[in-house]
Amino acid sequence: MRAAHRTLLGAIVCLVFGLTGCGSTGGFSETSFLYKNFTIADGSAMAGEGHTVLFKGTPLPLSGTGITVGEPLREVKLTQTDLTLISILDTKGKGKVRIISIVPSLDTKVCEQQTHYLSERNKGLDKMVELVTVSIDTPFAQKRFAEEAHITNVTFLSDYRGAEFGKAYGLFLKGPHILARTVMVIDTHNHVRHLQITPELAQLPDLDEAFAVAKSLITAN
Numbered sequence: 001m002r003a004a005h006r007t008l009l010g011a012i013v014c015l016v017f018g019l020t021g022c023g024s025t026g027g028f029s030e031t032s033f034l035y036k037n038f039t040i041a042d043g044s045a046m047a048g049e050g051h052t053v054l055f056k057g058t059p060l061p062l063s064g065t066g067i068t069v070g071e072p073l074r075e076v077k078l079t080q081t082d083l084t085l086i087s088i089l090d091t092k093g094k095g096k097v098r099i100i101s102i103v104p105s106l107d108t109k110v111c112e113q114q115t116h117y118l119s120e121r122n123k124g125l126d127k128m129v130e131l132v133t134v135s136i137d138t139p140f141a142q143k144r145f146a147e148e149a150h151i152t153n154v155t156f157l158s159d160y161r162g163a164e165f166g167k168a169y170g171l172f173l174k175g176p177h178i179l180a181r182t183v184m185v186i187d188t189h190n191h192v193r194h195l196q197i198t199p200e201l202a203q204l205p206d207l208d209e210a211f212a213v214a215k216s217l218i219t220a221n
Helices: 002-017 111-118 141-147 166-168 205-221
Strands: 052-055 058-063 075-081 086-089 096-100 132-133 154-160 182-186 192-197
Touching: 002 132, 052 205, 075 166, 096 111, 096 205, 111 141, 111 154, 111 205, 141 154, 182 205
Parallel strands: 096 132, 132 154
Antiparallel strands: 052 058, 075 086, 075 154, 096 182, 182 192
């Protein structure tokens, strides 16, 4: 009877509160992220002055000097969640392959999913590469997001001080003051080996392709 009572109680809790982690046995676990069927971008925009990305069909001009595949990373400092500054060249994954995921704002659903996907569906790459998320969100907001999402395998870096990273890489959208949605794969010598800037901000980058490139670089090494 006690087991049946627990089963019934668990079912009632699930029904009343809409918990998504409820199992068929009647217990419930911590809710997990619910992935939505967002469109994955096909192709890439070009970085830098003279180029644009779309936001729901409206073109937004990019600012700064564009980066391209084959170029080395450019020296620029970002703010860590403890408010200390660090060069993008010297993150904890220096000397390793790195995947840098750049999002407009962690407060949006697409950016949230992009970051969860990077963290949770990287096919074990987080044991061999550094996963980095860059946005203009404040370090406080990034830290809160990571804690609430239970993400511990991603380095969060903020470009909030003056969008220097965005400008240095040609990924800054001056009007809305955000960064273009981008994924970069960096080799062990700090060179860009893969770059996708989503032509439409509301679409996700193809992270699976980035994972494949990162895996190939690890295999080559």
